Amino acid sequence: MREFYNPLNEKEKVAGKIRGPVDNWNVKGRLHVGYHSSINGRLKVRGQVYIGRYCAIGDECRLFSTSHHPQVINLQIWLQTEVGASVAGDTKGPIKIGNNVWIGDNVSVMSGVTVGDGAILAAGSVVTRDVAPYSIVAGSAARHVRYRFCENVRKQLAAIQWWNWDEDRLKRNTKFFDLVLDPETDVDLSKTIVD
Structure with a gap:
């Protein structure tokens, strides 16, 4: 692609x-x-x-x-x-x-x-x-x-680079895309991602 x-x-x-x-x-x-x-x-x-x-x-x-x-x-x-x-x-x-x-x-x-x-x-x-x-x-x-997010979440997002996922993987990760995080919330994003 x-x-x-x-x-x-x-x-x-x-x-x-x-x-x-x-x-x-x-x-x-x-x-x-x-x-x-x-x-x-x-x-x-x-x-x-x-x-x-x-x-x-x-x-x-x-x-x-x-x-x-x-x-x-x-x-x-x-x-x-x-x-x-x-x-x-x-x-x-x-x-x-x-x-x-x-x-x-x-x-x-x-x-x-x-x-x-x-x-x-x-x-x-x-x-x-x-x-x-x-x-x-x-x-x-x-x-x-x-x-938009705390430093740890920003680092995780930079590593994940979800925009490079294929469309099937994007669709499997509704839970990931449903997250709403304020700038102080720190989470382990990997726990919401389906490979």
Whole structure:
């Protein structure tokens, strides 16, 4: 099974590998989307962006791994093209979004940012720096609010990597997926997992 899919390939969308209204996506660059991720509305992508498996991305999100270079004479790309000048943008690198990440509505993620597995980017956030796995960030510029789970549970989830399980194993583990844990609760997740 491939790690990423092309969201603009209709066959892959119809097969359920990617979910969402492709007609509402404005992609200028390369967008790589992991298995069963959902992009649930209008999306703008500039540059190179990787989205992991089982992510949920809200409406009106912007993922910009490139932007205008602030030191060029002219900031209008159309004029650069018209006069035959370079239109190369400024970048800190691709955007990398981990697995099972929830991105709320109206979120902007900027160049070079890596979002860890299981993170939540609250609605309206502007994310300008890396986000730790299983953390919740909010605001403009986004700040760490709290972790979703205690450190031991986060370590277990990082080791388990359930998003790589096949669909049969996912379905056998209802008890695991039914767990509701607050940030202070420490449990042995292996006791809930069926191989």
